[in-house]
Amino acid sequence: MLADLGMGSLEDLFAHVPKEIRLQRPLALEKGRSEFEVREWFSGMARRNSAARRDLVIFAGGGAYDHDLSSAARALGGQSAFVTAYTPYQPEVSQGVLQALFEYQTLVARIFGTDVANASLYDGAAALVEAVNLAVGATGSSRVIASGGVNPAYLETLATFGAGRSLELEVAATDEREATAWGAPSGQAAAVVVGYPNYFGTIEDVAEARTVANDLGALLVVVADPVALGLLEAPGALGADIVVGEGQSLGIPLSFGGPYLGLFGASTRYLRLIPGRLVGETVDADGRTAFVTTLRTREQDIRRERATSNVCTNQTLMAIQAAIHLSWLGKEGYQEVSRRCYNAAHYLASRLETIGLRVSSAPFFREFVVELPIPAEAVRSRLFDQGFLAGLAVRGRPNHLLLTATEAHTREEIDRFSDLIAKEI
Amino acid sequence: MLADLGMGSLEDLFAHVPKEIRLQRPLALEKGRSEFEVREWFSGMARRNSAARRDLVIFAGGGAYDHDLSSAARALGGQSAFVTAYTPYQPEVSQGVLQALFEYQTLVARIFGTDVANASLYDGAAALVEAVNLAVGATGSSRVIASGGVNPAYLETLATFGAGRSLELEVAATDEREATAWGAPSGQAAAVVVGYPNYFGTIEDVAEARTVANDLGALLVVVADPVALGLLEAPGALGADIVVGEGQSLGIPLSFGGPYLGLFGASTRYLRLIPGRLVGETVDADGRTAFVTTLRTREQDIRRERATSNVCTNQTLMAIQAAIHLSWLGKEGYQEVSRRCYNAAHYLASRLETIGLRVSSAPFFREFVVELPIPAEAVRSRLFDQGFLAGLAVRGRPNHLLLTATEAHTREEIDRFSDLIAKEI
Amino acid sequence: MPVTGDHAGGRASSAPLVGRESEPTIFELSVPGRLAYYARSTGVPEWPASEIGAHLRREPAELPEVSERDLVAHFTRLAARNYSVDVGSYPLGSCTMKYNPKFADEVAEMEGISRVHPGTPERAIQGWLEILSSLESYICTITGMAAATLQPPAGAAGELTGLLLMKAYHRSKKRDPRKVLIPDSAHGTNPASVTLAGFEAVTVPSGPDGLVSVEALRSLIDGDIAGIMLTNPNTLGLFETKIVEILELVHGVDGLAYYDGANLNAIVGVVRPGDMGFDIVHSNLHKTFATPHGGGGPGAGPVAVAEKLVRFLPGPLVRRETGGDLRWHYPEESIGRVHGFYGNAVVLARALAFMRYLGGEGLKRMSELAVLNANWLRWRIQDSYTIPYGGVCMHEFVASASSIKKSSGVRALDIAKSLLEEGFHAPTVYFPLVVEEALMFEPTETESPQTLAGLADSLIRLAVIASENPELLAERPLRTPVRRLDEARAARKPVLTEDQRTAAPSAS
Amino acid sequence: MPVTGDHAGGRASSAPLVGRESEPTIFELSVPGRLAYYARSTGVPEWPASEIGAHLRREPAELPEVSERDLVAHFTRLAARNYSVDVGSYPLGSCTMKYNPKFADEVAEMEGISRVHPGTPERAIQGWLEILSSLESYICTITGMAAATLQPPAGAAGELTGLLLMKAYHRSKKRDPRKVLIPDSAHGTNPASVTLAGFEAVTVPSGPDGLVSVEALRSLIDGDIAGIMLTNPNTLGLFETKIVEILELVHGVDGLAYYDGANLNAIVGVVRPGDMGFDIVHSNLHKTFATPHGGGGPGAGPVAVAEKLVRFLPGPLVRRETGGDLRWHYPEESIGRVHGFYGNAVVLARALAFMRYLGGEGLKRMSELAVLNANWLRWRIQDSYTIPYGGVCMHEFVASASSIKKSSGVRALDIAKSLLEEGFHAPTVYFPLVVEEALMFEPTETESPQTLAGLADSLIRLAVIASENPELLAERPLRTPVRRLDEARAARKPVLTEDQRTAAPSAS
Numbered sequence A, B: 001m002l003a004d005l006g007m008g009s010l011e012d013l014f015a016h017v018p019k020e021i022r023l024q025r026p027l028a029l030e031k032g033r034s035e036f037e038v039r040e041w042f043s044g045m046a047r048r049n050s051a052a053r054r055d056l057v058i059f060a061g062g063g064a065y066d067h068d069l070s071s072a073a074r075a076l077g078g079q080s081a082f083v084t085a086y087t088p089y090q091p092e093v094s095q096g097v098l099q100a101l102f103e104y105q106t107l108v109a110r111i112f113g114t115d116v117a118n119a120s121l122y123d124g125a126a127a128l129v130e131a132v133n134l135a136v137g138a139t140g141s142s143r144v145i146a147s148g149g150v151n152p153a154y155l156e157t158l159a160t161f162g163a164g165r166s167l168e169l170e171v172a173a174t175d176e177r178e179a180t181a182w183g184a185p186s187g188q189a190a191a192v193v194v195g196y197p198n199y200f201g202t203i204e205d206v207a208e209a210r211t212v213a214n215d216l217g218a219l220l221v222v223v224a225d226p227v228a229l230g231l232l233e234a235p236g237a238l239g240a241d242i243v244v245g246e247g248q249s250l251g252i253p254l255s256f257g258g259p260y261l262g263l264f265g266a267s268t269r270y271l272r273l274i275p276g277r278l279v280g281e282t283v284d285a286d287g288r289t290a291f292v293t294t295l296r297t298r299e300q301d302i303r304r305e306r307a308t309s310n311v312c313t314n315q316t317l318m319a320i321q322a323a324i325h326l327s328w329l330g331k332e333g334y335q336e337v338s339r340r341c342y343n344a345a346h347y348l349a350s351r352l353e354t355i356g357l358r359v360s361s362a363p364f365f366r367e368f369v370v371e372l373p374i375p376a377e378a379v380r381s382r383l384f385d386q387g388f389l390a391g392l393a394v395r396g397r398p399n400h401l402l403l404t405a406t407e408a409h410t411r412e413e414i415d416r417f418s419d420l421i422a423k424e425i
Numbered sequence C, D: 001m002p003v004t005g006d007h008a009g010g011r012a013s014s015a016p017l018v019g020r021e022s023e024p025t026i027f028e029l030s031v032p033g034r035l036a037y038y039a040r041s042t043g044v045p046e047w048p049a050s051e052i053g054a055h056l057r058r059e060p061a062e063l064p065e066v067s068e069r070d071l072v073a074h075f076t077r078l079a080a081r082n083y084s085v086d087v088g089s090y091p092l093g094s095c096t097m098k099y100n101p102k103f104a105d106e107v108a109e110m111e112g113i114s115r116v117h118p119g120t121p122e123r124a125i126q127g128w129l130e131i132l133s134s135l136e137s138y139i140c141t142i143t144g145m146a147a148a149t150l151q152p153p154a155g156a157a158g159e160l161t162g163l164l165l166m167k168a169y170h171r172s173k174k175r176d177p178r179k180v181l182i183p184d185s186a187h188g189t190n191p192a193s194v195t196l197a198g199f200e201a202v203t204v205p206s207g208p209d210g211l212v213s214v215e216a217l218r219s220l221i222d223g224d225i226a227g228i229m230l231t232n233p234n235t236l237g238l239f240e241t242k243i244v245e246i247l248e249l250v251h252g253v254d255g256l257a258y259y260d261g262a263n264l265n266a267i268v269g270v271v272r273p274g275d276m277g278f279d280i281v282h283s284n285l286h287k288t289f290a291t292p293h294g295g296g297g298p299g300a301g302p303v304a305v306a307e308k309l310v311r312f313l314p315g316p317l318v319r320r321e322t323g324g325d326l327r328w329h330y331p332e333e334s335i336g337r338v339h340g341f342y343g344n345a346v347v348l349a350r351a352l353a354f355m356r357y358l359g360g361e362g363l364k365r366m367s368e369l370a371v372l373n374a375n376w377l378r379w380r381i382q383d384s385y386t387i388p389y390g391g392v393c394m395h396e397f398v399a400s401a402s403s404i405k406k407s408s409g410v411r412a413l414d415i416a417k418s419l420l421e422e423g424f425h426a427p428t429v430y431f432p433l434v435v436e437e438a439l440m441f442e443p444t445e446t447e448s449p450q451t452l453a454g455l456a457d458s459l460i461r462l463a464v465i466a467s468e469n470p471e472l473l474a475e476r477p478l479r480t481p482v483r484r485l486d487e488a489r490a491a492r493k494p495v496l497t498e499d500q501r502t503a504a505p506s507a508s
């Protein structure tokens, strides 16, 4: 091949790259290894991590939950036709990905109770950032009132990205019931943001947040837990303009925090401001039903500096995985998982109350805050030695723990955990 | 659906089954469990087994070898289009399986140096049984002279199945070099069977076995280790009429002994006596190349009690896996693996000789017998506690061990193993 | 203009996503020097090959030389040219092509399952022994038997094993009867196994109702009968209602009764071979218990036996010690081993996973629905196809295209090939031999009413086309990866390897 | 005759193996009461829902109701309707669609990788921290930078992160420059990110050689320049040979230089962004380092920076304690986190697996072959297509169908669609915007000479057809799962969900 190009060596391909910047020595990296050795290196690393169910019973959530995942969904999502495809730019040969995304959009819209949903964003935090961007674009205001009950990592991400365009972010504190105390903000705002249930598990009053938003001429953005919506009223039905959330619970393994899935649903009012990819139905030259990415003019590759968002690569595979998982659950299974999470968390809370601990009093879904008589970190550490991830620390409250339980937790596990906590306090 | 059939309950479907034999109570089995629980039950069982590389360094062979297996081959062989298909009775929609088997047949024939190969048998033992059946059919004799160096489990299986039609099985003992002492058998026989290398690792003299077979008017059946043939002359080139072997080494995990893969290659002289499936090339109605199972008239579903074999379900998926694995190795990799096994086994043997042990003196490939000054079982047991499967016991020789090493063993592992053995003796 | 000539020796690795391009063989894709293989660095020194001088291979085996990328594309595209259960309905009679739950794949891949050497000491395989022991007990409970060997790697191997047990039983009684009775509708493996076991197959004719003719049977019974081999429901999908009487006749001359478990999917939890009076039962785990067929295998064909035959079983079996540990056990009068190791162990584990998933009730429901589906499908097509035998069928049924053939010339084969075009797999055709133009359907319990209705609609449509435009069906299929093949050509001058292929005149 | 009416509410689950039947949506396959889900029995008691009375959902979400069997068939068939790298060549420019070695899938699935909660204490995630730390060091070595955040989940997120770092840098110097320079050939994410970061995008025109015009650039430089964003090689596949001069101009006004690493596949081991003078570099791990694209994601876009920017990086980073343990570390002047957790961790692990597999030499060879393949493919088609820019190209090149269009009316789009029919994926079309009728090819290093030759042959053949029978190309593709779509209709009245679909008048 080099000869065809009139070249003598691979070096010649780079002859036009200025010598002074060319790397004159080999990269200071280890030499290559067979896949067996690389796999074994990673096995070694993997053994130095505590894995859910293998090493640890996980009573920690905070945006990442240990659910039972079906093998069928895993096998289907792992098909190489999905895994090794690119963005479906050529719909004639991408109907698999496109139809799966269309089904995903439908599922998210139905769960959220919104008119439409997009084909995925990076994660829950990114989805919130994009929702706020949309609200800013739609209202012309750059002020945002966010509940302090929203996942603190999401708020921090919002603050990071908001800094670029001088977002004015005001955080409304939560009260002792772990619910938002909105106060009576006045003036104009782009968005009011509330968690549902919020980071502390509390089922916030979305209707109240809607009123606050109305008063400010703001869009209501709800950060929802999609699993909760098997039991709780859909935010769309409660007046949310935009509903976002973390889709990890919908069939994605814990994965040390990623890749996860940013869910984004909205009212058709904002259709042309929606970030990310949208898949729509159409027909082909023979009149047969087919799917295609649509409303492309919103996107960065067409609108460039005036795009609604810069997102390009997103989380398609995770969206497909979620669509498969939700279809595996089905209408009934989805409700049942939701209910079982609720049952497990409440059973856990009741066990802890029995041993004298105080649990947050507001209605909660599958996550709640418990107050210990001693520093939580010490308890977490000792429980860890006994095979339990005892929740998450609560920022600024050293004696509190944020605990969760899901449909994957057995009564035996919850009992054992509560008994061990009892011994610690 | 029941109503369409004019029935009221599922029970009605079985109304014609005589009451007195119908099971009047539930099956005395546990109740069903979710896949999560079943998986966890099996995880529990799996943890109670010692796995190669995870828990044990395996220096044991005996027809089952620990090789490095590529992920690509594993992923390709695991595609549901292969896994969940049936026997390719409808070639129009089975070209995937058929072409893969055609490629497999070619690979086996090339490795064995035979004209043709079939599309798989159950395992090495079954392949030997079928080879002997063929020889009996071809010669009219029912006498078989088998080397005592053939895998004892294969000889036992041959004896079991041979009993049906009164096979006269004579076993020629091996000498102190672990090679066959044929003696000078006279008369007629159907087959002479020799291992190559044999069960003890010794590279038998196939040409000599050919002479013995000639003297008896018998077919020469070689039980070959396919990995060895990257280094050793092909049995077909040495005059074997039929070459069989265990294909586990060609990409199939240890699997506690199964499913494995019976390899079967033969001269076209015996084409119409070959057992099992054969895939051949042809054309379709449009003249395009296509593959189909052929020479079906040999098979049980057509010839019934006069069939050459009763085999129906075989090991197709394993054959496909082997074809993929061999293609991954390629011409060069296949030779290199062979050579690396040879190197590793000889390095191991040399280390053991250094510590004063006696290793069998005949040329061997990747397996050899070593004599210990103390009972082997005790050494095996103590080495096991230190993470090594120290070979296999040798029937009737309590102080001997049958050891192997493959391309997957590192010098470090071999050194450590030898050092530990040194401490034991 | 540039030419490809300089870079010959391989083929482009791209092929249409769909369409009907044929895929080059892996040998055609091969290019000298190309390699996917990448060896572990072990540090083991090179050892001189001189030691094996005379034995050294002269010509290396011509394995293909491809990159991993091309390897992956090749076998991915081959897979795309294959129909399978995961793609659609597969109503192949006698084969029980049901959906295989995916979680069993993960069980099969667990390190502690898949990476265990068969020579590992008993203390370090207690998990495996527990799996085998648990499976043996499930099988015995389901079949109504006393003990089972799990070694036979397929149904046919089970048959031969069972027949050798039969022989051992008679020999232990110092008898040597030579004949084994087999119905005319039996699967081909039955007579073939009978021959291999050194018996003589004696055919028992079916009556007009498709069942074994008890009269005919009675006339065949004599002191030389070693036993009978039956599947019940039989291969026509009909339950042999006189089974007790039949087996009594055989037992009356001290013959044994062998149950071919290929049709077990019809009766789990409903009626047990042991309760019918059978002495030996093989189960096709790859049928009833949902271990995938793998394009033709691997399977597993455990053989369960009545108490009086336990001592003849192949060893080793798994038995519990007084201490609670499980151990390998070799029956005293064993016929000897029938597999190089312990059978298709991982297939056995998959089957147990399926059994534990469904449990006792689920297994019974499985059979009930399998029977319901077959009856309903039969009902849906009964006006379009001849149904040679009436009454309730079990998990499968045989239809016939004989009247269609008479009126239009369209054969069972044409219907089968046309069904491929409709997106379904074909039924089994021309089997069992006792029915002319047989189309044997086994929908299994995993197909939905909608799929069955779709299948029935296709079949009905094909019957209509057969009467109106029969010539259309002779052309089909048109859109499958390849069309009908010249099978005669394949058999006339067999081309079984790439070498024969390149030696032979080109295929086209 | 029996009808299906009674069993309506679902569709047959069979579809042709190949052919062009469309697949029903999962909602069309739904039948009330059907279920794949099977819950673990936990023994956890039911808790009254009264507590959340007012919040209870009134109408359950209408999720589909399907059996696991039908679910598997549906998504297996959808997969069969999708082209992918594993099926064939995917020369999509700017996307680096290379083969992704399979062993990385197994790394990603290891329990100790995939089942780790992000809130696990540091002592129990030392393996994960080691992976992240090792990857950071590989990235820094490859790019010539001091430290990196691994959080950005894609290239565009990396861009925004990098631009915020740029902003933080200037603010730390009490400056607030507003403009970021971007070449006219830049990828759309660059200007979009610039806007989102609160900067103003200023376009730098390319010269006739396809490279940044240094003159034009010089005229745009002033004190309000925050920095420049470049990819090198640029999106035309050309190496910006004046890069040192360009960056000196920008640095001259204390601007920072951002390297869009989407094109890193051209230069690994050959030349490093840091050595060119860049301050901020994102890497698209899903391009250069072979983490699969997943139909459009997930990816990972780590951002590496020069020493002077390290203190602004998003936290947490992984740093080693004196004791040797790894810990989370939060830089003092951090811009704050840019992901809910630590980025697309499993994607990061895959990339590291790839890097460790190839090693330093292998990574360099990767880039060399990527560049060789692109040049060779360009050479093969240069007589049939306009090549707007001469000289050696890097890992990709842009061809143009402009002369073909002029003479025959055949557009770049027609060539692309016809290539699908030939069995190849299309190149990127109409990008970059500076080339008319652009066809942008990036063959990558994993395609063999034979595949490249096959692709070239197809392209040459299409050019011939364009001149002889142009109308044929407007019709193509014909044999793909669907043919060309009515995209205008999709945008005119968007149907984005099944509900809008059933509400809208039927599609056909």
Ligand SMILES: Cc1ncc(COP(=O)(O)O)c(C=O)c1O
Pocket (backbone or CB within 6 Å): B311, B312, B313, C094, C095, C154, C155, C156, C157, C187, C189, C190, C231, C235, C260, C262, C263, C284, C299, C300, C301
């Ligand atoms: C009725 C019957 N008996 C026996 C067998 C043989 O079983 P196997 O294919 O597992 O050897 C079959 C298989 O098709 C069968 O249908």
Ligand SMILES: Cc1ncc(COP(=O)(O)O)c(C=O)c1O
Pocket (backbone or CB within 6 Å): A311, A312, A313, D094, D095, D154, D155, D156, D157, D187, D189, D190, D231, D235, D260, D262, D263, D284, D299, D300, D301
């Ligand atoms: C040149 C260039 N820059 C940036 C990007 C954006 O990267 P990502 O898609 O990962 O967000 C791309 C992706 O296509 C690209 O090609």
